Amino acid sequence: MLSGYLLSDYILLLTGLLLACGVLVSKFSTRLGVPSLILFIAIGMLMGSGGLNILPLGNVEYVQAIGILALVIILFEGGIQTNWSVIRPVAGTALSLATITVLLTSLLLAGFAYVLLDLTMTEAFLLGALVGSTDAAAVFATLKGKNIKPNLSASMEGEAGANDPMAVFLTLAAIELLTSPDPSYALMAGSFLWQMTGGLLIGLVLGKAGSYAVNKINMDAGGLYPIFAISFAFIIYSSAQFALASGFLAVYVAALVIGNSELTYRHSITTFHEGFAWMAQIVMFIVLGALATPEDIFSWGVIWTGVLLSFFIMFIARPAAVFLSTIGSGFSLNDRLFLSWAGLRGAVPIILATFPIVAGVDNDSIIFNTVFFIVLTSALIQGSTIAPLSNKLKVTAPDTKDEHSSWELVNIGKTDAKLVEYKASKRSAIIGHHVNSLNIPEESAVNALVRDGELLNTDANIEIQPGDTLFILVATRKKHDLKQMLDGQKEKKRFS
Template sequence: MLSSINIDYFILLMALLLIIGVLTTKFSTRLGVPALVLFLLVGMTMGSDGLGFIPFNNPYLAQLIGIIALVVILFEGGLQTKWSAVKAVAKPSLSLATIGVLLTTIVVAVAAKFIFGVSWLEGFLFGAIVGSTDAAAIFAVLKGQNIKNNLSATLEAESGTNDPMAVFLTLSFIQLLTISESSYIMLIGSFFWQMGAGLALGYGLGLLASYAINKINLDSSGLYPIFALAFALLTYSLNDLIGASGLLAVYVAALVIGNRDLTYKHSIFRFNEGFAWMMQILMFVILGLLVFPAQLLSFDIIVKGFLLALILIFVARPIAVFLSTPRMGFNTREKIFLSWAGLKGAVPIVLATFPMTMGVENSQLFFNVVFFVVLTSALIQGSTISYFAEKLGLNGPEKVEPPHTLELVSIGKANAEIIEFAVNENMKVTGQALKDLELPNDVLISAVIRNGDLVTPHGETVIKPGDILYILVAKQTIKALKRLMNEKKEEQSL
């Protein structure tokens, strides 16, 4: 049993790690380095082979924390993703998430076979582990960047849906390495089951979660975000229990939940955004603790790992992108950018713990090399994504968050909500005075944010493009209000 001194010491270290992690995100922006790299370095520095503050060598615990963190991160990413954006790029995203991962695995497998002198199955295991684009890295690096919508949506959807392919390939090659009677036909059937059941159950549980959130009447608004997160964990666990893809199901469920009208939607989004950051900090620090710098920075690992990383970045990923996205609406410059933006992050490192926990020979070599490849990818690719987008002329409109702090609320007992509505020039309400709007009786425009300033609305206030309206509305009128406010100018003449 831990003594009170040890418990106090542990709590102090946790507080310091979280503070350092939050401050690290500030420095990462200034240094142009992805935050995940600095989180990993913090873990390596604090670990057994660094300053020794946190002795840690438990791949089972690291794997558990990593999976829970990935569930939270994928759930938050799915909540923030617009279905309209995903629908437009569904075909290339799914192609990259399946065929692209398979092609990357094959190229890396050949390289690993000759660079490290391992068997073909071990080479394919190398390729499977680093084959997927990482959701945690993509969501973190692309957030706030003004990259063309179709490209950012493709990368986000790919990273959210390619984990099942990487997990399937990794576990399949581990099984082939450790169990001599493994059946290839059963493995292929398992893949289709994981994908199909994950999609179906994720969609169904997303609908169930949305219905439950809207129908339940909790005493505290702070319980709604926890209730939503509980459904994310439930979705993963139920799918995992029946052998389906839990990570895919979580992302699909989050897409469904995030694109429906929810009670306390703003609170749910903000809570999960902050919690996802905390889990990301914790996950990368823990994974950094699992690394022994003396082994990682050996001459053999540095030279061979860097060579494998270069092949992955400059050969495997471009081949995967160009061969898996033919005639899908991308020009050569866009495909070059998609090739460069294939970031590696937490998923490959978490997958690299599976050989360690399942008794695969050379498992420590797998982990060290994968960790080095992820660091190289994050440093080279992650820090230059914005630069590449700019040089290739692929920047989209500037993404500016409105500089206001008006909190959205749901008034549960009063059966009313305050909702946010952003106005653009194509909407029928643009250019109209508030007194001329045919709003239902139980609707009140409470505030207008214009160019960062609060405008007190009155009858003569004219709605302008770029305005953000905060509207007090009865819950039963929300759908009718949204139909009215979203009516386009073209529809006026119909």
Template sequence: MLDVEILLISGSFLLIACVLMSKLTGRVGIPTLLVFIGVGMLAGSEGIGGILFDDHSLAQTIGIISLVLILFSGGLDTEWKRIKPYIPHGLSLATFGVLITCGLVGVFGKYALNFSWLEALLLGAIVSSTDAAAVFTVLRARGLSFTTGLREVLELESGSNDPMAVFLTLLFIQLLGAKDLSYPALFASFFLQMGIGFIVGAGVGRWLRVLLNKVRLEFEGLYPVLTISFALLTYAITQRLGGNGFLAVYIAALILGRSTFIHKKSLILFHDSIAWLMQILMFLALGLLVYPSDLVNVTSDGVILAIFMLLIARPVAVFVTMAPTSFNWREKMMISWMGLRGAVPIVLCTYALSAEASKSGLIFNIVFFVVLVSTLVQGFTLKPLASLLKVAVEVKKKIRFPFEYVSGSEMQDELKEIEIPRDSIVVGKAIAELNLPQKLLIVLLRRGEDVFAPRGSTVFQPLDSLLILAETVEYDFLINLVTQISQEESIALKATEPVHGEVEL
């Protein structure tokens, strides 16, 4: 039996290596998931670590728990107002897009890889889910963001397409193991699973918001324990009821995230950290599970499948499902190229391995190879392609103010940042001259490298950054005021995200 000390030393070194290497590789645009998987492979039985790990059930359990907490973090941190206009686009990609990808890969697997129809469709279901997290990591490292709408659609797709991929994977595993299943019953099962998942998720999200604001725990450190417990409980109960647990978790977090509750900012930060930890653990486990020597045997199949998905399956799925939308062909092409395959396809492979489905071992190696190839190719080409298609914009570095804030349960105020345009009518005027609402508080003002608390006599200058505490009405008033121009030229106002963290008032 492995000593506890050796286990802790090995695990700590692997985590530290993943964190430090992600910083190094992020500067050159390599997705972090490749780093995590690479560290796992190096630590595996055929790597320098020599760690033998072949427990598919344990890897599947790690993957499920990780995905639950990752989805909860993603939903919690999603801004409802920003994504609301793009819900139909994201959901169409998460459902019809997944179905089209699964079908096209199924045809490819049947005729190019000599799989049976069910085996080929199982392969298609497994690789049909995307992972936009890897894309955004690369974009942040390169200092890029997208024009309006693209990021929102991709966030929705990546957060909501896992349930569809899981359903299709389990469906084809069942079909491979049984010949007397009723197709109408399976069709009804899909809507039943999604319906139960949505209802449970919506209920938990609303009830958890009330609980967080009413429970008044004596120790603040217990609030993250409560939210983690509810995330795991939501998945487990939904699965037991015959629903889709992943969908329930994402819906619950999405509904909770759009509301105001105590310690919201600190909980978002906490769950973001947990999501990163879960990603590392999941990718390490999956990296340990694979044998690099087996990947050599599927190189040709993996390469042609990756090319097929990049150039045919994904673009067809995107252009068909996004045809009724107002996105132009450049934006659709960018969405197509951002369909990176990440952890979910590899985790879905463990379902097939645990069920001992036909050719599950071969499928696992092919999928693993496809994930490595597509992520590496797309990760390095995202920036030049985004520039070529003219859908990328430079990201302005966020301002960090020297304290944190969280509103109380009965307070509707938020802490936000506003930058004053060069030609705003408030430039050259003192705060006392503006007759601002009494409930609006300018907490801090940043001017260049200086940060200070403004007074009534403080005169605004161009590009001053204001940290304000206000409710929506007062915030909108200030937005309208500072965006008014002193001459005919129009200058855009930049209102950034609420500041993360907390401070007691």
């Protein structure tokens, strides 16, 4: 009995220490000029069997499952935070980057790896497939807090959220070619088409169902709404996978739908998922770091080949693929240069690199170690230079903090009413109007107005200004009328 308590205490202490280290690392990574994921991986390598042996991870399949779980959480949070009105104009470019760019990058790197390494052409193609895609966790984390032009950041996020099907398809196709005596090319092509279309359709349908359920089911505790929302992420991923479609794409699309719908307890849901995604990212990169063996990753053979392959991706393969796939996109030369450099590698290539190990592919350890080193190099060099490069290329945007209004619905217990928290933007229809003269629907009332942190008297003749937050109690059946009155025709519509 005592040993059981000691084991649980050890696990809890280790978990607490790792999460605390992750949070502190995130805080200081910006000051150090090093992407946080590099430091997370370093902590994992220190804790793993190749370091202090505090976190020995011998079962690759468990690590793979943890990585996939974390990616689902990260993709879901990224989709919820993405504004559809921003990503819609560049959806075609994002799709081109997620497919054509990944394919061309993989093929170019495969050719170079075949010449450089002692691998067969199919094994070289597998290596190229593993690192051909950008990583959602790395891209989302890197873009946070950086004021990149909306069309560029939306393209990067869309690519990172949608390119996993192509990466998974190319990886599994290469493994099929290596392990199957009679592979079917027609079946593999059909599988990819279904992964993309099936993932898109499942994400749209279940995303609509998820947003409807969150809004329609009244819960006694506000803290249940974020849990209910994340449950849909897991259900959507599994449903798509069982249907042989892309679970990652389905989750990202569903999150876009949910995040761009009118959502009860939106602030609670987004805040919860932001913290949950950070925790998933910390755990994922620490676990992946613990899986690696430092003496293998940093052996001379891996270092010199990894450096050459990394530089080939950064300066030849990725730029060539981006420039070809963005022809006619309207992006400037500087935009395309930035897109080329911002193609960060991260968790996805490492997780995919566990697939050949599980499948028993020849040279699996060489492939895994090389992929791991490429990810480290990409994150360290590209991740730490994105901010200065964005300024150099002049792809930053003016402050858009007040560009859109926010609309937050909060249920009032079991009553048929909701409390609306509405933050007015410069484009809101009510700017310049007086609070006591607003043409709000019947069965509604303005309860409070907050300006610069100060609660103002709503009975006074106050003119509404950008940045003001109004708290309005409204009957549930009148909330759409209220929103139409507040926004008028000046706000871009979201998913409904």
